[in-house]
Amino acid sequence: MDALLDFLLTEPIATTPLDDIASASARHRVVANRFDRTVDIAIAGGFGADRLGFAFLSGYREAVRTLIPDLPDDEPxxxxxxxxxxxxxxxxxxxxxxxxxxxxxxxxxxxxxxxxxxxxxxxxxxxxxxxxxxxxxxxxxxxxxxxxxxxxxxxxxxxxxxxxxxxxxxxxxxxxxLPGDGYLDYLKPFRTIEDIHVLAATLGWLMRVARESDWPKPSRQRLLTAVAAVRGLDITVPGSPGVHIALGGVFDFFGDLLGEFGPLWELADPATQHRWERDRPLLEIAGRVRGQRLIAAWRAVGPDAERSLGE
Missing domain, CATH: 2.40.110.10 (Butyryl-CoA Dehydrogenase, subunit A, domain 2)
Known part of the structure; x- marks a missing residue:
């Protein structure tokens, strides 16, 4: 299997435009054969996407596969x-x-x-x-x-x-x-698993943009730091308070990165700039619910921790 961080830095960028979801899905399946972990596949799938929407679909697909590992990997x-x-x-x-x-x-x-x-x-x-x-x-x-x-x-x-x-x-x-409780074993964990994989795919796509647009090396380095942080989250226990709290920190860091990268979008080609401005609301959809889960996670680890969060 490939080394993911090196892949993001050195893999040739696929320049053939993705015309529709079928072509995006086909490219995702090719890269899926090069990595074992679903988070890594989401990151690499995002890197292969030529726009945020297709990167999102890579993350979504791998989130579903994480929830039910026995599903065929070539079937949406x-x-x-x-x-x-x-x-x-x-x-x-x-x-x-x-x-x-x-x-x-x-x-x-x-x-x-x-x-x-x-x-x-x-x-x-x-x-x-x-x-x-x-x-x-x-x-x-x-x-x-x-x-x-x-x-x-x-x-x-x-x-x-x-x-x-x-x-x-x-x-x-x-x-x-399927075995188990529909809420506790499927719906509730999926919300966290989806957040992790969609963020992972988004970071992969941003690394593609950074390389295509020749963003400065320190910016790419910070993107790799965010990738490493996402990969370190334990998706085997999506209900863990610690996972929710760490995920909240990763999203905070991601938000800081987006602020820092603002002027760099002028280096991207006009079509990429336009799609980014159009599509970035996609990243805000689950923010309120994610914030509620973060508050609940701090509450779960004790009143002192919850009180510290509000200071």
């Missing part, structure tokens, strides 16, 4: 949790129902990243309520082309329009239930 898979009422466990109305010979799914998911490009769906749905009245969630795998699945593509977003989204309705669709 989408997480389906958010509904009209949001993504909170209590808001989920889609259901899994046991029938003769297996389980079936019914319901609607309002926001599916990967959209109609996905070949499988990881669906979070309810199997009923607990004696305490809580929504009991499970996760299940569904074939996107199965009878009863209807994916409706959304219009392209103003930023990162290359990232497809869709809504999906499920009518008596056969589902393969």
């Amino acid at each position: 898979v989408a997480m389906c949790a958010t509904e009209e009422g949001g993504g909170h466990p209590a808001a989920i109305r889609a259901t899994f129902t046991e029938r003769a010979g297996g389980w079936s799914s019914n319901g609607t998911k309002s926001f599916v990243t990967m959209g109609t490009f996905a070949r499988r769906l990881i669906v979070i749905a309810s199997v009923g309520t607990s004696p305490e009245g809580r929504n009991q969630l499970r996760a299940g795998l569904i074939e996107a082309q199965a009878p009863g699945v209807c994916l409706t593509e959304h219009p392209a977003t103003a930023f990162a329009p290359e990232v497809p989204h869709a809504s999906v309705s499920l009518t008596d669709v056969p589902v393969q239930l």
Whole structure:
């Protein structure tokens, strides 16, 4: 396997434009064969992308593979949790129902990243309520082309329009239930795993921009420092308070880097500059929720730590 940091510094930059998500996916699959760890694949995939949206998709794909390692690495898979009422466990109305010979799914998911490009769906749905009245969630795998699945593509977003989204309705669709709790073992950890992998892919893409645009060596060095920090996060325990706190620090450092790099974008070609200005809101989407998780992480390690955070 390749040495990732050397790869970022020396790998020839692929100059063929990526026309669509299919070409971006094909380039991602090529680089995926050169690295073992999903975070490294996300970084290298981001480096191979010619825009932030395609880098995001590399991070998203590897986040899903981290959540369910047995998934084929050449098959786009989408997480389906958010509904009209949001993504909170209590808001989920889609259901899994046991029938003769297996389980079936019914319901609607309002926001599916990967959209109609996905070949499988990881669906979070309810199997009923607990004696305490809580929504009991499970996760299940569904074939996107199965009878009863209807994916409706959304219009392209103003930023990162290359990232497809869709809504999906499920009518008596056969589902393969996955072991464990749908919230604790899938939905909750995925939010952290996705943050780590998307940030990793973004850093890989920024290293590509830095090399293409001949940014100063100290800037590239600081980018490599951020890459090393992301690689050091323990994705095997995404619920760990320490991981959340360290991830918060990495995002702070990343924010400082973006501020420092502001004047350097003038060295990039006009198309790259334009896409960066258009697409950078993509990096702010999960900021509020991530901040809430950081507060909860400090609270979990003790009142003294939480009090220090507020000083």
